[in-house]
Amino acid sequence: MNKTLEHKIHYYFGNNKKLSKPEFVLAIKKDFPSWSGNTINMYLSQLKKEGIIHNTSRGIYELGSSEKFKPMITPSLKKIYNRIHKDYPFVNYCVWNTSWINDLMRHQPFKTYTVIEVEKEAVEQIFNSFNDNFKNVYLNPDEEIFDRYISYADDVIIIKNLISEAPIETTDKVSIPTLEKLLVDMLIDDRLFAAQQGEIDFIFKTALQKYPLNRLKMKRYAMRRNREHELENIFNIISAK
Numbered sequence: 119m120n121k122t123l124e125h126k127i128h129y130y131f132g133n134n135k136k137l138s139k140p141e142f143v144l145a146i147k148k149d150f151p152s153w154s155g156n157t158i159n160m161y162l163s164q165l166k167k168e169g170i171i172h173n174t175s176r177g178i179y180e181l182g183s184s185e186k187f188k189p190m191i192t193p194s195l196k197k198i199y200n201r202i203h204k205d206y207p208f209v210n211y212c213v214w215n216t217s218w219i220n221d222l223m224r225h226q227p228f229k230t231y232t233v234i235e236v237e238k239e240a241v242e243q244i245f246n247s248f249n250d251n252f253k254n255v256y257l258n259p260d261e262e263i264f265d266r267y268i269s270y271a272d273d274v275i276i277i278k279n280l281i282s283e284a285p286i287e288t289t290d291k292v293s294i295p296t297l298e299k300l301l302v303d304m305l306i307d308d309r310l311f312a313a314q315q316g317e318i319d320f321i322f323k324t325a326l327q328k329y330p331l332n333r334l335k336m337k338r339y340a341m342r343r344n345r346e347h348e349l350e351n352i353f354n355i356i357s358a359k
Contacts, residue, residue, distance in 0.1 A: 123146065123149075123150070123161055123165075124165070124170065126149060127165070127170055127171065127181070130145040130146070131181055135180060135181075136180050137179050138177055138178055138179075139162075139178075142162070142179055143155070143158055146158050146161075162179075166332075170330075172332060172333075173332065173334050175333060176334065185329060186330065187296075187297040187325075187329045188289060189214070189215075189218040189289075189294065191289065191290050191294070195213055195214075195215060195232065195292070196290070196292055198213055198232065198234065198275075199292045199293065202236075202244060205247065206240055206243070206244065209236060209237060209239075209240040209244070210236075210237040210280060211234060211235060211236040211237065211240075211244070211293065212234075212235050212280065212284075212286045212294050212295050213232070213233065213234050213235075213292065213293070213294065214232075214235075214294050214300070215230055215232050215233065216230045216231045216233065216310065216311070216313075217230040218300070219300065219304075219311075219321065222320075222321045222324045222325050222328070223313075223317050223320070223321060224317055224320060225313075225317070227314075228313075229269075229274075231268075231274045231276050231310065232273075232274065232275045232276070233275075233276050233277075233278065233310070234248070234275065234277045234278070235277075235278045235279070235280040235281075235284070235295070236277060236278070236279070236280050237279075237280050237282070238279045238280075241257065241277060241278075241279055241280075242257075245257040245277045248277065253271075253273065254267075254268075254271040254272070254274045254275065255274075255275045255277065256268060256274065256276050256277070257277050258277070258278055258279065259276060260309075261309055264309045264312075276310065278310075281339075281342060281343060283339075283342060284299055284339060284342075285299045285335050285339055286299065296335070297325060298331055298332055298335045298336040301322060301325060301331075301336065302336055302339050302340045302343060302349060303343075304318060304321070305318070305340075305345050305349065306343055318352065319352065319356065322352050322353075323356045326356065336349060337350075
C-alpha cells in the first residue's frame with residue numbers, strides 16, 4: 119500500500135460522505151499523475167481489503183471504519199471446529215455463536231446458540247457424530263422444534279445446511295461466517311434470530327456505523343437467498359433516518 123495515498127484519503131472525501139469512482143480517480147490523478155488506471159484500481163482494491171474505504175453500491179465509495187468485525191472464538195467453539203476438521207477435512211463448513219450479534223443490540227438475549235453450518239452432502243453425517251457425543255443437538259430445526267425443545271434447553275448446538283457460496287472467512291484458524299452473512303441470514307431465519315427480530319433496523323445501522331461492511335457482498339448473498347428486496351428495504355429505511 120502506498121502510504122502517501124493512504125494519508126490523503128480523508129482529504130479526498132473532505133466533508134463528503136460518499137465519492138463516485140470517477141471523482142475518486144480524478145482526485146488521485148491530481149496527486150499521482152503518472153499512475154495508470156490499472157495502478158489506481160489496484161490501490162483502490164487494497165484500500166477496500168484493509169477497510170479504509172468500502173463500496174456502498176457499485177461505483178460509490180465511503181470511508182470505512184478501522185475496526186474489523188472480529189468475534190470471540192471461545193475454546194469450546196474452536197474444539198468443535200477442530201473436531202469436524204479432523205474427521206471431515208474436505209467438507210465446507212463454518213461455526214459461530216449467536217452471541218456475536220449482542221454488541222449490535224439494545225437488549226441482550228437470555229439465550230445463545232452454537233451454530234454449525236455444513237454443506238448439504240455432509241450435514242447428516244456431522245449431525246449423527248455430534249448427536250452421539252453432545253446433548254441438545256438439532257438438525258435444521260423448524261418452528262415446532264424451537265418452541266417445544268430448543269427454547270427450554272441449555273448449551274444447544276444447531277446444525278444447518280451451509281448455503282453454497284456463502285461468505286465465510288478464516289479467523290484464528292477457524293472458518294466463521296462474515297458479518298455480512300449473519301446480517302442477511304437475520305432477515306430469513308426468524309427462529310434462530312428470534313431475539314433480534316425487533317431490532318433489525320437498529321442492528322443493521324449499528325453494524326454499518328461500526329464496521330466496514332461490503333454491501334455488494336451482502337447483496338450477492340441476499341440474491342442467492344431470494345432476499346434482495348428485503349435487504350434493499352433495510353438500506354432504504356436506514357438511509358431515511
